[in-house]
Amino acid sequence: MSLxxxxxxxxxxxxxxxxxxxxxxxxxxxxxxxxxxxxxxRNSLYIxxxxxxxxxxxxxxxEDIGDAPESEREQLTRExxxxxxxxxxxxxxxxxxxxxxxxxxxxxxxxxxxxVIERIRYLRRxxxx
Numbered sequence: 001m002s003l004x005x006x007x008x009x010x011x012x013x014x015x016x017x018x019x020x021x022x023x024x025x026x027x028x029x030x031x032x033x034x035x036x037x038x039x040x041x042r043n044s045l046y047i048x049x050x051x052x053x054x055x056x057x058x059x060x061x062x063e064d065i066g067d068a069p070e071s072e073r074e075q076l077t078r079e080x081x082x083x084x085x086x087x088x089x090x091x092x093x094x095x096x097x098x099x100x101x102x103x104x105x106x107x108x109x110x111x112x113x114x115x116v117i118e119r120i121r122y123l124r125r126x127x128x129x
Contacts, residue, residue, distance in 0.1 A: 001091050003039055004055060007032030008084060011062045015077055018066065025063035032059045048094050058087050 010032040014025040033056060040052035065076045092098040 003036045004087055007036060007059050011059050014063055015065055022063065022067055025066055029059050029063040051090055051094050055087060058083060
C-alpha cells in the first residue's frame with residue numbers, strides 16, 4: 001500500500017507537470033513501478049499473483065497521458081484514478097483489512113458523521129454512477 005502511495009505521487013507529477021518531456025515522464029513512472037515489482041517478487045508467497053500483477057501494471061501508460069490529445073487527457077486521467085482506487089480496495093480486501101473493519105463496525109457501531117463526511121459519501125455515490 002505504501003509503495004502505491006509513493007508511486008501515486010510520482011504519477012501525479014507526471015500528469016501535472018506539463019514541462020516534463022516524454023522521456024522524463026517515463027523515468028518518473030519507471031521509478032514508481034520498479035519498487036512495486038521488486039516488492040511483489042520478494043513477497044510472492046504472501047501476495048496474490050493477480051493482484052501483484054495489477055499493482056505492477058497500475059502506473060503503466062500514465063506517462064503517455066501528457067502526449068494524448070487534450071480531448072482525451074481528462075478521460076485517461078479519470079481511468080487512472082479509478083484504477084488506483086480499485087487497487088487500494090483490492091489490497092484492503094486481500095489483506096483482510098476490509099473484513100476486520102466491517103467486524104469492528106458491527107461490534108462498535110460508531111456513528112461517524114459530519115458535513116465533510118456526508119459530502120465525501122455523496123461524492124462516492126455519484127462517482128459510482
